[in-house]
Amino acid sequence: MKIIVGGGVSGLWLAAELKARGIHCCVLDRGPLGQGQTLASQGMIHGGTKYALNGLLTRAADVIGAMPKRWRTALNGEGSVNLSAVTLERSDQLLWSTDSMASNLVGFFASQAMRSRMTRIDATSEPAFESSAFKGHLYRLMEPVLKLDTLIPAFQQQLSGQLFEATVSALTCRHGQVIGVETDQGALEGEVILTAGEGTEALLRSAGFETPRMQRRPLAMGVIALKQPIAGIFGHQLGATSKPKITLSTHEIDSTQYLYVGGQVAEDGIDKTDTEQQSAIQEAVTRGLHWLDLKIDSVDVFRINRAEPDASGHRPDHAFVDAIAGCWVCWPTKLALAPALADAILPRLQPNPQTPLPTWPVATTGRYPWRLN
Numbered sequence: 001m002k003i004i005v006g007g008g009v010s011g012l013w014l015a016a017e018l019k020a021r022g023i024h025c026c027v028l029d030r031g032p033l034g035q036g037q038t039l040a041s042q043g044m045i046h047g048g049t050k051y052a053l054n055g056l057l058t059r060a061a062d063v064i065g066a067m068p069k070r071w072r073t074a075l076n077g078e079g080s081v082n083l084s085a086v087t088l089e090r091s092d093q094l095l096w097s098t099d100s101m102a103s104n105l106v107g108f109f110a111s112q113a114m115r116s117r118m119t120r121i122d123a124t125s126e127p128a129f130e131s132s133a134f135k136g137h138l139y140r141l142m143e144p145v146l147k148l149d150t151l152i153p154a155f156q157q158q159l160s161g162q163l164f165e166a167t168v169s170a171l172t173c174r175h176g177q178v179i180g181v182e183t184d185q186g187a188l189e190g191e192v193i194l195t196a197g198e199g200t201e202a203l204l205r206s207a208g209f210e211t212p213r214m215q216r217r218p219l220a221m222g223v224i225a226l227k228q229p230i231a232g233i234f235g236h237q238l239g240a241t242s243k244p245k246i247t248l249s250t251h252e253i254d255s256t257q258y259l260y261v262g263g264q265v266a267e268d269g270i271d272k273t274d275t276e277q278q279s280a281i282q283e284a285v286t287r288g289l290h291w292l293d294l295k296i297d298s299v300d301v302f303r304i305n306r307a308e309p310d311a312s313g314h315r316p317d318h319a320f321v322d323a324i325a326g327c328w329v330c331w332p333t334k335l336a337l338a339p340a341l342a343d344a345i346l347p348r349l350q351p352n353p354q355t356p357l358p359t360w361p362v363a364t365t366g367r368y369p370w371r372l373n
Helices: 009-020 059-064 067-075 101-113 148-158 197-206 264-271 274-288 335-348
Strands: 002-005 025-029 088-090 093-097 118-121 137-141 163-165 168-174 177-183 186-189 191-194 214-226 235-237 246-253 256-262 296-309 320-324 327-331
Touching: 002 009, 002 177, 002 197, 009 025, 009 148, 009 327, 009 335, 059 335, 067 335, 168 197, 177 191, 191 197, 197 214, 197 296, 197 327, 214 264, 214 274, 246 264, 246 274, 256 264, 256 274, 264 274, 274 296, 296 320, 296 327, 320 335, 327 335
Parallel strands: 002 025, 002 191, 025 163, 093 235, 191 327
Antiparallel strands: 093 137, 118 137, 168 177, 177 186, 214 256, 214 296, 235 246, 246 256, 320 327
16 A cells, blocks of 8 residues: 655645556545645646746746646546646736836746746736736736635545544654554554655654755745735736745635735745734735735734755755655645656556555645634
């Protein structure tokens, strides 16, 4: 049996692929499914456009370019992963620039480099940008945005009976090879695949493995509660560099609309105090959406680490898969690359004899972690 440790999108996608191939597997997670990096993301399935905003098609842009199509196949209920129950926030994303020369120039080069993936549109076609006070340029990217609180239930439906809540405390080794896991529910033997994000590091160290190494790239995301809702926005404000100033998604939860804010402001805020970062987030959003009369009720900071293979602090270009002592170590590096991770490991896996699944507690559904308090 394949034992997948980690119930985020990469582990769930891989489990669905294995099930479709008749390969026996289960998924273990210490808490609610997806309530780590998956539900802390903004649900945007990038196709590389945001990595080409300086006009250069980088390796990162090339590797991730096929992912929106892969996800659309699953969202249409086609192929081995069926995500037809997932709701889309939007079938596309927006890029906008202000009226500054620098940001307009970045937008121009992006449109040249990625002409087939993005189109300049009339601002009046989008309710959030139709104000005459908006003087910049607006682009549409054909890259979908998932409603993430429907993604986990879709996997649960497809993987019923295979998802368990169990805290994996250590890898079980025999003769230098990993043969299973120790958990708070008991021991389980099988071929171990680690997709536990930040938790993978401690499990590797528990077995004495120093490699592969993991890096943490922290973010100080913004969570803005509005007194009055605005038209939904899912996209990126262009700046003078290849990184978006802000990446913004809107969410309706318990009759309140929230703006979830990432991008450069979230990266720059990691060394700021919460008070300093709250001010920086509010300023970045009110400047980035200056034509809207935002009625802000509160601004909070949500800090999270992106867990990735060690790349000396730089953003990895692709999903990571490596084998060590019979155990597989995997990091997708971002939500959109979950299919690529499965593609990388599936040809290297062999079917195991079927063994009974454990009778452990069934894993529950995660919630947006930035709204838990």
